[in-house]
Amino acid sequence: MSRYTDYKHANEILRSIEKNPEKYLIIHYSCESFFNLNGKSPRIASISVRQYNNAQTNNFSIHQVAEQLNMTITDENYLEIEKKLLDDFFDFVDKKSDKIWLHWNMRDNSFGFGALELRYKILKGNPTIIDNDKKIDIGHLFKQYYGGGYIGNPHIQKLLEKNHFNDKNFLNGAQEAAAFDNREYVKLSLSTSSKVNLFSSFITYAVNGNLLTDTSKLKMRGTNISGLYSTFEESRFGKMIIGLILMIIGGIIGEIIPILMKILHF
Numbered sequence: 483m484s485r486y487t488d489y490k491h492a493n494e495i496l497r498s499i500e501k502n503p504e505k506y507l508i509i510h511y512s513c514e515s516f517f518n519l520n521g522k523s524p525r526i527a528s529i530s531v532r533q534y535n536n537a538q539t540n541n542f543s544i545h546q547v548a549e550q551l552n553m554t555i556t557d558e559n560y561l562e563i564e565k566k567l568l569d570d571f572f573d574f575v576d577k578k579s580d581k582i583w584l585h586w587n588m589r590d591n592s593f594g595f596g597a598l599e600l601r602y603k604i605l606k607g608n609p610t611i612i613d614n615d616k617k618i619d620i621g622h623l624f625k626q627y628y629g630g631g632y633i634g635n636p637h638i639q640k641l642l643e644k645n646h647f648n649d650k651n652f653l654n655g656a657q658e659a660a661a662f663d664n665r666e667y668v669k670l671s672l673s674t675s676s677k678v679n680l681f682s683s684f685i686t687y688a689v690n691g692n693l694l695t696d697t698s699k700l701k702m703r704g705t706n707i708s709g710l711y712s713t714f715e716e717s718r719f720g721k722m723i724i725g726l727i728l729m730i731i732g733g734i735i736g737e738i739i740p741i742l743m744k745i746l747h748f
Contacts (some may be wrong), residue, residue: 492627503535515659528671532678545669565605576610641686
């Protein structure tokens with residue numbers, strides 16, 4: 483697809499989010515490091531789900547579940563506590579069948595909805611499966627909207643820095659892995675929650691045209707005829723010129739119609 487076609491498709495999704503914010507949930511989760519597990523699935527530490535329209539957030543965190551069960555987290559009982567965490571999460575999912583899920587790169591069995599489902603199955607659970615057409619990858623959406631290379635790597639952290647968001651609870655991947663190894667589950671939960679809040683801000687800024695990226699408006703829409711016209715049409719100068727042209731055309735038509743009516747004897 484052309485640059486403009488990608489932009490137009492992503493813009494339609496953003497406009498839908500703007501018009502129907504109550505339909506969208508934002509999700510992120512944290513887990514054990516993927517490395518040195520010898521092919522085993524990583525244990526889940528926290529999942530956060532934020533309602534886009536009202537900022538209400540549901541947190542499913544290993545330390546909170548342990549407190550509910552009146553248990554201290556150990557290597558021996560971690561799986562029991564994790565199972566309850568995923569019980570609660572998938573019960574929540576089952577009640578949200580009408581929602582669309584916004585996420586960042588949660589696309590496969592390594593990290594994503596598939597990984598959560600797999601982990602629950604390993605723990606003898608029966609996960610509610612979310613249809614793929616009800617999932618929107620924010621990272622991919624932004625690539626379509628702004629174009630490839632719209633921000634440096636790692637994308638989330640670079641967007642955070644460029645837009646001057648200050649989130650003291652944000653942890654990058656390496657920091658989250660270290661926090662899990664150090665049993666800092668509260669810190670992991672706060673980081674997960676901070677990311678769904680951050681993603682919400684990214685989306686709101688994108689919807690309003692205020693998200694700062696490394697891409698110019700010209701590159702966003704592309705340089706074919708449709709893209710150039712769209713860029714011109716959206717600019718202040720373009721709107722002024724188009725308005726002036728329409729006013730002139732309207733004036734000309736207003737002059738011509740009475741003359742035609744006289745000629746045709748109306």
